[in-house]
Amino acid sequence: MTRFAASFAKPHPALVAFITAGDGDTAANLDALVAGGADVIELGMPFTDPMADGPAIQAANLRSLAKGTTTADIFAIASAFRQRHPETPLVLMGYANPMTIRGSDWFAAECAKAGVDGVICVDIPSEEDAELGPSLRAAGVDLIRLATPTTDPARLPAVLDGAGGFLYYVSVAGITGQQQAAQASIDEAVARLKAATDLPVAVGFGVRTPEQAAPIAKVADGVVVGSAFIDIIAQHGDAAAPYVETFTRSLADAIHGAKEIAA
Amino acid sequence: MTDLPNSLRSGPDERGHFGQFGGRYVAETLMPLILDLERHYRAAQADPAFKAEFDYLLKHYVGRPSPLWFAERLTEHLGGAKIYLKREDLNHTGAHKINNCIGQILLAKRMGKTKIIAETGAGQHGVATATVAALFGLPCTIFMGAVDVARQQPNVFRMKLLGAEVVAVESGAKTLKDAMNEALRHWVANVHDTFYIIGTVAGPHPYPELVRDFQSVIGDEAREQILEAEGRLPDMLIAPVGGGSNAIGLFHPFLDDADVEIVGVEAAGEGLDKKHAASLAGGRPGILHGNKTYLLQDEDGQITEAHSISAGLDYPGIGPEHSWLHEIGRVRYEPVTDDEALASFQKLTKLEGIIPALESAHAIAAAERIAPTLGKDKIIIVNCSGRGDKDIFTVADALGVEL
Ligand SMILES: Cc1ncc(COP(=O)(O)O)c(C=O)c1O
Numbered sequence: 001m002t003r004f005a006a007s008f009a010k011p012h013p014a015l016v017a018f019i020t021a022g023d024g025d026t027a028a029n030l031d032a033l034v035a036g037g038a039d040v041i042e043l044g045m046p047f048t049d050p051m052a053d054g055p056a057i058q059a060a061n062l063r064s065l066a067k068g069t070t071t072a073d074i075f076a077i078a079s080a081f082r083q084r085h086p087e088t089p090l091v092l093m094g095y096a097n098p099m100t101i102r103g104s105d106w107f108a109a110e111c112a113k114a115g116v117d118g119v120i121c122v123d124i125p126s127e128e129d130a131e132l133g134p135s136l137r138a139a140g141v142d143l144i145r146l147a148t149p150t151t152d153p154a155r156l157p158a159v160l161d162g163a164g165g166f167l168y169y170v171s172v173a174g175i176t177g178q179q180q181a182a183q184a185s186i187d188e189a190v191a192r193l194k195a196a197t198d199l200p201v202a203v204g205f206g207v208r209t210p211e212q213a214a215p216i217a218k219v220a221d222g223v224v225v226g227s228a229f230i231d232i233i234a235q236h237g238d239a240a241a242p243y244v245e246t247f248t249r250s251l252a253d254a255i256h257g258a259k260e261i262a263a
Numbered sequence: 264m265t266d267l268p269n270s271l272r273s274g275p276d277e278r279g280h281f282g283q284f285g286g287r288y289v290a291e292t293l294m295p296l297i298l299d300l301e302r303h304y305r306a307a308q309a310d311p312a313f314k315a316e317f318d319y320l321l322k323h324y325v326g327r328p329s330p331l332w333f334a335e336r337l338t339e340h341l342g343g344a345k346i347y348l349k350r351e352d353l354n355h356t357g358a359h360k361i362n363n364c365i366g367q368i369l370l371a372k373r374m375g376k377t378k379i380i381a382e383t384g385a386g387q388h389g390v391a392t393a394t395v396a397a398l399f400g401l402p403c404t405i406f407m408g409a410v411d412v413a414r415q416q417p418n419v420f421r422m423k424l425l426g427a428e429v430v431a432v433e434s435g436a437k438t439l440k441d442a443m444n445e446a447l448r449h450w451v452a453n454v455h456d457t458f459y460i461i462g463t464v465a466g467p468h469p470y471p472e473l474v475r476d477f478q479s480v481i482g483d484e485a486r487e488q489i490l491e492a493e494g495r496l497p498d499m500l501i502a503p504v505g506g507g508s509n510a511i512g513l514f515h516p517f518l519d520d521a522d523v524e525i526v527g528v529e530a531a532g533e534g535l536d537k538k539h540a541a542s543l544a545g546g547r548p549g550i551l552h553g554n555k556t557y558l559l560q561d562e563d564g565q566i567t568e569a570h571s572i573s574a575g576l577d578y579p580g581i582g583p584e585h586s587w588l589h590e591i592g593r594v595r596y597e598p599v600t601d602d603e604a605l606a607s608f609q610k611l612t613k614l615e616g617i618i619p620a621l622e623s624a625h626a627i628a629a630a631e632r633i634a635p636t637l638g639k640d641k642i643i644i645v646n647c648s649g650r651g652d653k654d655i656f657t658v659a660d661a662l663g664v665e666l
Contacts, residue, residue: 048566049440049551051447052290058434071563096288096550101564123550125294127278127287131550148292150454155295173292174452 003089003117004142004165007039008200012256013217014039016202017248018093018226020046020060021077022069024233028241030081033229034088036248037256040166040202040222041081042120045074045094052122054177056227059234071098075114082115091144091165093120096131104132108139118142118165126158133162147193149173149185156196166200166222169193171207177227180206183215190219210254217258225251271518271593274584279468279554282590284583287467288550293447296454301469303374308476313369320365321480324398325355327362329481331488331644336614337627343634344498344641348617349485349513351648358620358649359481359509360391364460366477368395371458378457379403382446384411384439384505385574386418387620387649388462393427395460403427406446408438411574418653436568439578443552463506464582467553471582478512485644486516493642499524499633502646503625504596505540505575507582509648518593527585528629530571531598538570542581543589543596556583572601572661573621573654603628605661608651620649621657 007014017038019029023046033041046064050057078090092099092111099107099121111119119141124131126145136143142164150173151159160167169189171181186203193201203216204224213223232247233240274281287297307313321327329350338346351359371379379396380403383389389405396403405422409431412419422429435441450459464471464478489497500517502510504527517523532539539545542557549558551566559567559579569579588594608624610631611617619627623646630645637643651658659666 047564048435049444051444051552052451054448055434062435065565097558097560097566098564101547101549101560101562122290123288123553125287125289125291127294131288146291148290150292150295152295159291170292172452173454175448178452 003087004040006087007089008166008221010039011261013220013258013261014202014222015248015252015255016040016042016204016222016224017229018042018044018224019229019233020044020057020064021074022046022064022067023060023230024240025238026077027080029233029244031084032241032245033248034085036245037252038088038248040089040091042091042093042224042226043074043078045071045092045098047095047098050095052175054175054227056177056230056234060230075110078114078116089117090115091118091120092116094122096121096123100131104135107132108135108141111136111141112139116141118144120144120146120168126161129162137162137164144168146170149189160197163199166202167193167197168224169201169203169220170205171203172205174205176205178206180212186216187219210250213251214254214258217255223255272515274587275468275472279472281584281587283548284555284586285468285471286555287553288555289467289553290451292451293454297467300374303370304469304473307370307373313373316369317366321362325361325365326353327480328484328488329353331485331492333492334615337611338634340614341631341634343639344637344643345639346630346634347489347497347642347644348647349481349644351481351509351646352617352619352623352650356391356394357652358387358391359478359512360388360462361394362480362512363462363474363477363508364391364395366473367458367460368399371401371460372399374458376456376458377401378453379460380406380446380449380457381460381462382406382439382442383462384442384577385653386411386415386422387575387653389427389429390418390421390425392460392462393422393425396427397425404449405429406432406442406449408432408436408442410437411439411442415574440566447552463508464511464584465506465552465554465556465580471554471584474508475511475515475584478508479515481509481512481646482514482516485513489642489644496520496523497642497644498522498637499526499641499643501526501528501626501630501633501643503528503576503622503648504581504585505578505622506580507585509646511582511584513644513646514594525594526629526633527594527596528625529596529598530573530576530625531600532570532572534600535598539598540569540571540576540578541598542579543586544598546579548586551580554583556586557581557589572604572657573625575620575622576625597629599625599628605658607631608658617647618651619647620651621654623648624651
């Protein structure tokens with residue numbers, strides 16, 4: 001069983017946590033996420049031009065790059081994480097240019113070598129799959145696709161074609177860290193997506209608190225939280241790990257307790 | 264246009280690619296809208312009423328055709344090929360930018376969109392967009408880097424007078440590329456009612472194609488005008504390249520005329536070994552703002568800051584069709600520095616009584632370099648893409664003059 005399959009086979013919904021690589025003490029924060037109960041971790045690859053991100057994650061990208069974070073550093077962080085945590089799925093999330101600049105085969109091989117389970121590329125839609133998808137699949141790394149409120153039923157099969165790991169439902173048409181979607185629209189979308197795929201469906205964008213996460217976890221297989229972690233790291237800098245762990249636990253409690261899933 | 268299979272004018276392919284360049288590298292949220300835009304554009308292309316309205320506005324509102332001016336004194340001064348200037352500076356709002364804005368706002372209207380957004384660097388595209396938004400009575404928001412807002416105050420005020428809201432973008436380096444990021448962020452959240460008027464031949468397909476088509480009026484007119492004036496096609500075309508919209512507009516109707524040499528001019532800023540904006544000379548292929556093209560970037564694919572004295576050329580990328588024309592060798596791209604452009608800015612002003620935009624001055628500088636090497640029987644058309652009134656503060660500053 002893959003790490004994704006094992007994580008989503010747990011008897012409860014998954015907390016999917018996002019932080020930006022190289023922003024704060026990333027190794028310590030990753031450990032804190034695992035200790036606090038995160039089931040899947042998304043590690044953001046910083047980019048100079050994060051077009052899909054709101055102010056919080058934009059700033060995290062720039063803080064990381066200002067410290068000189070390189071792609072090699074990110075793979076080193078990922079490899080070390082995999083040594084310490086053999087079971088927690090790790091996803092690299094970012095933009096096309098840093099992922100493809102040395103060729104997609106190179107990137108896919110590095111992911112496999114570092115023990116990265118999946119990749120989310122914000123600006124490669126299914127129409128441009130050839131840019132990255134074939135290399136990742138050949139290397140045994142899942143390409144995680146995004147579905148959004150604008151993904152109409154006619155497009156959905158194309159979005160799902162070649163997708164792996166889990167399906168990430170971006171619940172608002174917008175950027176990260178902004179308003180939250182209405183719960184009813186999430187319920188409807190998740191039901192529609194789950195009818196179309198066997199992949200687990202995780203819901204993100206605009207989820208900041210345990211109170212927001214719980215009702216989503218009732219319907220979805222996972223809940224993604226990002227900007228709220230970034231805010232904690234922005235506030236506490238290199239000493240953020242204990243705060244990250246406490247916050248992770250509050251989210252995990254809410255999400256894990258939202259519903260029981262028969263094994 | 265006849266789409267001969269071996270024509271260089273038939274691109275992009277149905278997926279928006281010019282060779283390996285172009286494409287649709289956007290977030291999933293935008294993808295359905297991009298496809299919708301393409302459907303509406305295809306319908307507009309097939310609709311004679313769309314073309315009729317476009318042509319009417321270009322003639323009666325923009326003031327087209329723009330003249331093709333034989334620059335006799337400049338020609339004599341250089342002692343070589345005859346130089347003609349395509350006078351886009353005489354258009355309403357002072358540059359070629361308005362051609363594209365007219366076309367796109369007609370598309371916006373067709374699609375039933377009720378709000379307009381755009382990015383701008385120098386403010387030229389922002390002014391042109393605010394102008395057509397005023398003409399059509401649509402609310403308009405212009406995203407502009409905070410650094411550019413500070414250095415382009417007259418254009419900021421123009422946009423406000425025209426009724427646009429100007430958002431000073433504080434993210435990243437606070438210049439054109441960040442303005443484009445912010446426009447894309449706004450668009451993603453407002454796709455249902457908002458039309459994004461992109462200012463150059465960049466962005467996701469079909470933008471590079473449709474902006475090119477709207478700007479091709481430049482080359483279509485120039486072709487007719489030179490045939491009338493000289494009875495033959497020119498030997499060379501020269502245009503400045505920021506994103507590349509004025510250049511492709513002039514070049515495209517001539518791409519299949521193998522005897523017409525074509526030169527695009529990139530901004531070499533302080534020099535190619537220092538800060539510059541020459542994506543072809545100093546960059547590598549990569550993915551940004553929805554398309555694959557040459558970009559200024561480091562070895563990890565992080566985008567590096569561009570520099571040019573001309574704000575309209577100060578962008579780390581270039582339209583994908585130019586990347587393709589560069590790779591297949593149909594167009595030659597040459598660098599021109601800030602200092603060379605400044606000198607040509609003054610020279611054209613004194614010799615012809617035409618104050619060119621600093622962007623256009625880059626093309627003039629290339630013509631000054633090339634014309635003396637060609638015989639007097641040769642003909643060059645240079646795109647005078649805009650007028651330089653907007654640049655007098657920058658030029659005064661560079662010359663150490665206090666206004
Ligand atoms: C007068 C003028 N020329 C050229 C440009 C560069 O743009 P493009 O390369 O798209 O023509 C600009 C951009 O602002 C401009 O104002």
